[in-house]
Amino acid sequence: MQIFTDEPEYRFAPGAVLYTKDGEEEYVVENSRTFKNRWIIKFEGIDNRDQSEAANGIVLYGEADDPEDMLEADEWYPKDLIGLEARLAEDNMLGLEPGVVVGKVVDVIEVAQWLLKIRLANPVKDADGVVVENSALVPFVDELVPDIDLEEGYLTLDPPGGLIPGL
Numbered sequence: 001m002q003i004f005t006d007e008p009e010y011r012f013a014p015g016a017v018l019y020t021k022d023g024e025e026e027y028v029v030e031n032s033r034t035f036k037n038r039w040i041i042k043f044e045g046i047d048n049r050d051q052s053e054a055a056n057g058i059v060l061y062g063e064a065d066d067p068e069d070m071l072e073a074d075e076w077y078p079k080d081l082i083g084l085e086a087r088l089a090e091d092n093m094l095g096l097e098p099g100v101v102v103g104k105v106v107d108v109i110e111v112a113q114w115l116l117k118i119r120l121a122n123p124v125k126d127a128d129g130v131v132v133e134n135s136a137l138v139p140f141v142d143e144l145v146p147d148i149d150l151e152e153g154y155l156t157l158d159p160p161g162g163l164i165p166g167l
Helices: 049-055 067-072
Strands: 017-020 026-035 038-043 085-088 101-110 114-125 131-139 147-149 154-157
Parallel strands (some): 085 154
Antiparallel strands (some): 026 038, 085 101, 101 114, 114 131
């Protein structure tokens, strides 16, 4: 099974319900475990190899968390961060004026941790005026991204020197 969730223990707990995209069919998790870095999930009503093979290739979805609950817990969907303006935080480590627009979030990359790809408002150019850096990758951690305001469409950054080209 290919997994695209950051909470597999929660999503595949006994009794959890997963749905087909159209919502017409639901699959209830009977039990689950990992084996060699892969998830093995037993669904109610799928009791033999033939039934399992018939379900092969079905794409399942979990219910999205309530956005209001996520805001209270300081959690966000990656898609909600894309497009936010990136501004310097108050009392930032660089000692620069707060509120200066650094750029815009154009992607959220999940590797060992989430990284925000920021397209720079002022790309770095060489002596000939050729753009050499037009983006920066910022780890998505509280210390570097102290505030997010989805309603106002921005987040603040508190980067150390050298993290963002040109600052």
